[in-house]
Amino acid sequence: MARPSRKNEILQAALACFTEFGVDATTIEMIRDRSGASIGSLYHHFGNKERIIAALYLAGTGEYAELLEQGFSTANSAEACVKLLVTSYIDWVAANPDWARFILHSRGRVEASERGDELREANRLHFQRIFEALSGYREQGLFKVMPADCFASVIIGPTHDFARNWLAGRTQTELADCRQLLAQVAWESVRANP
Template sequence: MQTADLLERAFPGRRAELKRDIFRKALALFNEQGIEATTIEMIRNECQTSVGAIYHHFGNKEGLVAALFFTAMEDQMRLREHCLAEATTAEQGVKALIYSYVDWVDGQPEWARFQYHARFAVTKGPFKDELANRNTTRNRQLWQWLSTAQQGEALQRYPAELMFSLIIGASESYCRAWLSGRVPTSPKVHRELLAQAAWRSIVGA
């Protein structure tokens, strides 16, 4: 249901029904079988459609992986922007980033699991420049927001490209551990502790 909700947000309407179905079946196969082991034929069988229909929407397997990855990325960004809209200080902004990050992982574990696994493939594949451009834009916008918010002067000593990693690092590590089953407790349970730790790691308090 969570996957369907995400896809409905990203691709609403009856005309996008086949695209959503391909996404849904591909996501499940990539997570179950692995990205390398999953073939277009396997996805076709699950969707009961033609290979041509899949290629029409995504070009090839690399295009499908990238499309799934960017869809997850954009959904995550929507939640982040919603949380940031309620923040006025840099501290509130940093904590909003953590809240949105762990809440999204908790709410979309299959997408988050795929996102972690697919990042390397997208980084090294034909869509690496698009990913780099999206990350650069995201980091620049985040830096501009944080540096101009109240308390933003505390962050001026950090390079813009380093900021997101400094803030999210611990939360990402815990989320990966939860998704892999190494820890049993959802990151959402620890969201406040993770948010406080992120802010303290930046201001040194």
């Protein structure tokens, strides 16, 4: 197995520090100590803490987008694509709860940072890819008519809300145990009435 890159080691150390101490209380020195990287290496890869925050955020959302893209390559129906949006999200959050918590609480900070435009562009491309994957099914009339900018929220909204509560420890049910239920709810919310 390949050794993780120094950049990835720094990001994972930052995530561990953010989880343990909070984003604001974490210092560059704490990240350096946890990662074992030299201060030169840390500054070479990122420059400052805000850039580490943005890089960690973009890496996490990029992982989810990759998981979704892999799923789209095998999903062969409108129902499979809609359910994939939910199950991929649940799978990623359940496998990466600390990272998911960080992402949920850091979006505004990243949007306001020097990498905000990069985040907006990544989100635009992500949603464009989703709409491309579903456009043929939409043209066939397999989905309820609704504004395009509402469509993704209708699909992922309940899952996102439950995941937030699960990440905060406010649920008795495990997120993964709701995987099929939430996927079915999403499908029933957007499919055209027979």
